[in-house]
Amino acid sequence: MSLLEIADLRVSLGGSAILHGVTFDVAASGVTALLGRNGVGKTTTAKAILGLYASAGSIRFDGRELIGLPTYAVARLGIGYVPEDRGVFSALTVAENMRLAEPRDRATAAYDYVYELFPVLKHRAAQSAGTLSGGEQQMLAIGRILLRPNRLLVVDEPTKGLSPKVAAEVAHALKEVARTVPILLIEQNLGVVRTMAGRSVVLDTGRVAHRGETRDLLANPVLTNQLLGVSTANGVSS
């Protein structure tokens, strides 16, 4: 069953066509990975879903058309977004960043859940977010979104720039989250993709070049080489 249905999505930026008619679905459970080489349009797709870019075509969320809705309306439907640059407020403390993301009814904020996933956010509550490590900032970026109820999460390159150990911690937490909330995951680390995402969609210059089971994609050295620039004789095994 699909929760998000994207059909013939087109986006132009700065006078150039970036997405040329992207079509794929995000399942109502688990993790769907959105993959592709640098600059093929993954972040643009995420931002179009969130209403951050004007777009044409169709993006249906649980049957409702999102194109034309302002970003706050998309967020209110329950689509949580963790952007690539994390977007935490550097000058504010961890606790203040969390406070800003609370739902209107503060009593419903899922602090226990977030602190269980990322205990470091509790321990460093009084520290300014700008002085956190990259991994801790990523945990804050994800954690604050989880304070509210989400029906879908769009998470853009959550392990980018992190050490393998911290990347694995973040991936583990997101996998836990995905037990209850479906995730559209943009990710370059194919080891993380392998452990998290049952299905993958691969973009190539603004179009969908491949859709299917992640294990089939990563086991196909011709496809991974052609679409992801990974050249291993026997596919990706890590």
Ligand SMILES: Nc1ncnc2c1ncn2[C@@H]1O[C@H](COP(=O)(O)OP(=O)(O)OP(=O)(O)O)[C@@H](O)[C@H]1O
């Ligand atoms: N505001 C903008 N104005 C003009 N071109 C843009 C703008 N934002 C992105 N682009 C271009 O759109 C293309 C797709 O960018 P996008 O960030 O979606 O790619 P991506 O697949 O997420 O790449 P990466 O893996 O490097 O993050 C790139 O060629 C980029 O230079």
